[in-house]
Amino acid sequence: MRRIGGRDIFAAMLIALLAGAIFTSPPLQALQGLSLDILTALRAKLAGERRDPATSPVVVVAIDGETYDTPPFKGSPTQTWTRELGRVLGSITEGGAKVIGYDVIFPSSIEQSEIPFGEAPLGARMKGFDRDYLIALRQLSDNGKLVLGEILSHDHPERPYRAQQLAVRTNIRALNVHTDADDVIRRMPLSFSIDGKPVPAMAVELAARALGAKPEIAPSGATELSGYAIPSAVPNTLTLNFRGLGRDVPTFSFADLRACVEKGDRDFFRRAFDGKIVLLGSVLNFDDRKLTSMRLSGGYDGTPGARCALPAPERAAQRARSAVAGVFVHATVIRNLIERDAVTELAFPARSIVTVAFALVIACAACMLAPGGALMAWLGLTAAYAAIAVGAFVHALALPLAEPALASLAAIAVMIGYRFVLADRDERFLRQSFAFYLAPEVIGTMVASGKMPALGGEMRNVTMFFSDLSGFSSIAETMTPGELVTLMNEYLSAMTDIIEAHGGYVDKYIGDSIVAMFGAPADDPAHARNAVRAALKCHERLAELNASHPAFAGHGLSHRIGLNSGEAVVGNIGSRRRFNYTVMSDTVNVASRLEGANKYYATAIMASETTMAQTGGTFAWRELDAIRVQGRGEAVRVFEPLAEQGAESDAQTKVAAAYAEGLACWRARNFATAAEAFEKVANIDPASSMFAKRARALATNPPPPEWTPVNTLEGK
Structure with a gap:
């Protein structure tokens, strides 16, 4: 059902007034007799x-x-x-x-x-x-x-x-x-x-x-x-x-x-x-x-x-x-x-008011509903009004019948024309613009919310989603062009379906990489939670494809996903003749760097502290580290989502506890103790194994007093 604004209400009132005035006017007085x-x-x-x-x-x-x-x-x-x-x-x-x-x-x-x-x-x-x-x-x-x-x-x-x-x-x-x-x-x-x-x-x-x-x-x-x-x-x-x-x-x-x-x-x-x-x-x-x-x-x-x-x-x-x-x-x-039962007819003012009021109700229905729904509403309301009019006529009171029915029908036609020419112009533009980029239900939610993206750009709080296949270049060299296209189409389709099902918008594909955002263009207060859910689901889906889909057989594909939340400029950005609906800000750059940072911890999903905080208590997390990514001086605390809160496995709980113990010792400069804690689960957790090696190295060669527990990453 379409939301109506003040302009629509004014238009409905004007249309109803005109329709009522026309159908109760002297030239159409025959309708009173009808x-x-x-x-x-x-x-x-x-x-x-x-x-x-x-x-x-x-x-x-x-x-x-x-x-x-x-x-x-x-x-x-x-x-x-x-x-x-x-x-x-x-x-x-x-x-x-x-x-x-x-x-x-x-x-x-x-x-x-x-x-x-x-x-x-x-x-x-x-x-x-x-x-x-x-x-x-x-x-x-x-x-x-x-x-x-x-x-x-x-x-x-x-x-x-x-x-x-x-x-x-x-x-x-x-x-x-x-x-x-x-x-x-x-x-x-x-x-x-x-x-x-x-x-x-x-x-x-x-x-x-x-x-x-x-x-x-x-x-x-x-x-x-x-x-x-x-x-x-x-x-x-x-x-x-x-x-x-x-x-x-x-x-x-x-x-x-x-x-x-x-x-x-x-x-x-x-x-x-x-x-x-x-x-x-x-x-x-x-x-x-x-x-x-x-x-x-x-x-x-x-x-x-x-x-x-x-x-x-x-x-x-x-x-x-x-x-x-x-x-x-x-x-x-x-x-x-x-x-004493001669028929009492309404005088012209009362007859006009009834006609205009009924036409207004139908005009509002035509403003909110699709044409077919508006016509069904007209049929239902006209039948109900006719029943009321017949009940009144049993008691010798003649309510206008033909005038409201015809005036409201005319109001439907005019309101549909108004919507097509004026009111729904922006909606049609948005639906056409996003038809190939968003799921239909997401477009419908965006339109129904009444919060449309501003043409040219606006600030939105969003969660960015970056993903990339690990070592895909070497895998692609072993495949024919046809096999490569089939594999990529299946992979990108599966990931895109999951992203859109969770309210995300795929901004672009860069080779095997996916850039998506949550929270725009459709307004979504839960964009961080939906982005994390989508990331977890994408990781599960890739494992299913590797296990069951013929195109993935023998390749063992894996991917890295980076998530970051914050303010960003979203809108139609580009040249005067060519533009795309996209996003720009440091929030985007950090998400891109977090995707690449996964390889330093052998993880599949990495999210910023901002994203983690915005999800509330929805998920079970483990903090990975505080890192300084390339091109950014400020350190970022990064986290790995494990599962929905309460749904994590015993192994995940064990690893997270040992990792948290080791990270606390690491930040307290107790490197040997930290190494011992990480080594407890190093055989089942690559991130713990990598951190244990770093801790052993610093236990042997302690860092200077000004050392801070921040990992500066040198690559993307």
Whole structure:
């Protein structure tokens, strides 16, 4: 996972802000409607809300296909249905209906027909045909039980014919709907301005009469009905809550009700309509179909109600449709008002904040993760947020859904572009620069730590590692070029793998020599310990290669390793046109000299006192001597690592104790005693054997009083 800095956070915030502003801007306002559609579909799929139609406060009397196929309506113009309408409406009212609303408009009467019929127009011969119907309308209207519908329009208004208007007087309300730019109905108007005064819409008027209250404007500007403050994201509208997808509204066929009147079954009307709000509307496959928020989930034209007189017609199983009959839109408004569960949408500021916040979370994820990981994070977080949004929508709160999802997806794309162009430029450079010099995990650690090597050079505390094969020149003379290359490739590969596995960086190969450093370019506080471990492992690996690898057979290769820790300049050093990542300092020179000093003590690994001190108590050591290497006046105490602390063998413990005794006597000028101590283990330790000879020589020819126990080495 990539670390992010202040610049990245600022970039993520800016990207999220821009993405949120774009996807909640007015040109993309359709996304708000899309969110409602998706939430409606997800709620239906996941929550599966099914409400008992019997509890519905509103029912629909449907002028449906059955009506058109049933006498006396079959083959008759709708203007001739008025007498039957009056009879059915009277029975519904007697059954206890609270109020009846018309979602159909009869703009003309059969009495107005100009169709020739004999010597006079048909209308002249039908005078008085609507008399009983108009009387029924007047009675229902005067009792507050009836509201006719109309369509308000400057160009093509639709109103009931004049006689009906006179019969119901002022009991006419608008059926107009609120259609979004994509021709989808998601909200419904609450009122209309007529002659400068607000007049409730049809559905609001019916709900108000059922509740015995009038719509009022609260001080907040919201419309209230019987104490219910109607939420309005768009002023003077109600956001529809299609909780039951239309299946929660009982629907009765007008043809069956007309037959029920003929049958005289008053009990049926009482059971079906007592205490209900009744909507009369067309439910045909080709007439007055509306796209709503149910367009993705599919909606239903109600649930067939109980039958009274006619047998139920054979029909295909009811199925969900993208468009529903308009009368069910008005029925939904009534249910929302009566049950107080209209959808509450977030206002523009809150919607923008949610969108920006979600985009910011995803932008930060895209900043920390690889593109594939960021996309998976987007999928997971979007699914989690969608689940939260659906849970809120179950309680009629609509959180933005499409806007955050799309804004965050855009934020991912922009953030990936930002990282490629700006943020990860240095990382890519480093990965490319060190790809052939460092192990991938070391590069990853270096990048993740956020501590990159400064281009041009910087001071670092490092441990230098120098190794060289002993007597390799004479061995090489006995080999063919092919054998030599094979041997060197195997040796250098094995040693390099160990160095890199311990966090080291191979600076260069010089023939059979390896120059490496620990602690740069990747920052490593334990660089001294890792360098010593690598040296011990390299020594073990060379013994394994000598014993088992065909290329090493018969050569008995051995190497010397020098280790030294201290401050060094590391970085890209060279000419303007050609440079290498390398290291320079006295720390490097001392490590090189310690590698060569091994031959004076017949040891394989020699480390400075600085390196030994920086490893703490990790390893078992023995001090070899204090030496003065060529080119350096100050003496250096040198040590040999034996093994991990507690893992040294009995032989190593014995040798180290005897050697320490001899070295102490040597420094105290007790040369004879020192020789005796060294000779105890001289047969198993070449370093003790060599020191014993030196001690014997000084015991025979004592040094001058100014002698110091420092071995000055004359070669490299």
